[in-house]
Amino acid sequence: MKNTHFSFEEMWEKIMACDPGYDGLFYTAVKTTGIYCRPSCRSRKPKKINVEFYFSQHEAEAHGYRACKRCQPNAGLSPNTEVVREVALFLAAHYRKPLRLAEIADHAGLTPSYLDWIFKQETGETPLAYLKKIRVDKAAHLIEHSALSNLDICYEAGFQSPSNFYKAFKTIKQLSPGDYRKSGVQAGTRRALS
Ligand SMILES: [Zn+2]
Known part of the structure; x- marks a missing residue:
């Protein structure tokens, strides 16, 4: 099992924040619904007591969970999701610096307006927010x-x-x-x- 360095609390915080930086690293399974999701899924949040975390979709499915239709955790990451995830991790690593949108976009190899657009599509907010x-x-x-x-x-x-x-x-x-x-x-x- 990989990525066991995440604690339950950390993963819980990430799913509360719908953090796209962790998509593909772990999955949230909800005992009461039998559904598993990506961390960034924006469906209604489960109760903490009903949540289990898995580090692969196979593991979640082996425990009887079905993929969420909304965030499609079994569909693999789309190219945009990959870029947004990469940018989210970049921001988490460099939040102390006075980052401007242009620099963030440069890092991702995109124009600022395109980055703003795909980031918002994936997370519901802009990179600066x-x-x-x-x-x-x-x-x-x-x-x-x-x-x-x-x-x-x-x-x-x-x-x-x-x-x-x-x-x-x-x-x-x-x-x-x-x-x-x-x-x-x-x-x-x-x-x-x-
Ligand atoms: Zn979902």
């Missing part, structure tokens, strides 16, 4: 797991200014970084007490 989401997730992770200040986290997560950081964070998490920090502290206290 996807990059913003990666940065916000990194920032949220740092808020939860580090002692860094919000200002340090802003730059550590690849934002170019505190105002960009604040705006992006609030848009995606529906809380300011400061309020997110407070809510985490409260949740931690609740966990410690129960």
Whole structure:
């Protein structure tokens, strides 16, 4: 079995984010429906308790699962899916850099507008929106797991200014970084007490 370095939690996060960077690396199978999907599938999300992960479609099928009609995990990756997956991994590896669409498109060997179009077709958002989401997730992770200040986290997560950081964070998490920090502290206290 390959790719066993992904933990359940990591894979769960990827499917919640419909992350196309992981298509072909693992498959999500849902016990209640008997269906398996790509990580990027945008069908309704299963309950965590009903999910199993497999590292090949054959393995999922051997366990009695049928391929999802929407994301067609048994159809192989289309050329566009391959490119989008490659770009998604590039963004995940380079989110700290001030990347512009033109540079990302250069990396993929496409024009910016064509990259924007296929990325949106595959993921429902543009590469820059996807990059913003990666940065916000990194920032949220740092808020939860580090002692860094919000200002340090802003730059550590690849934002170019505190105002960009604040705006992006609030848009995606529906809380300011400061309020997110407070809510985490409260949740931690609740966990410690129960
Ligand atoms: Zn699916």
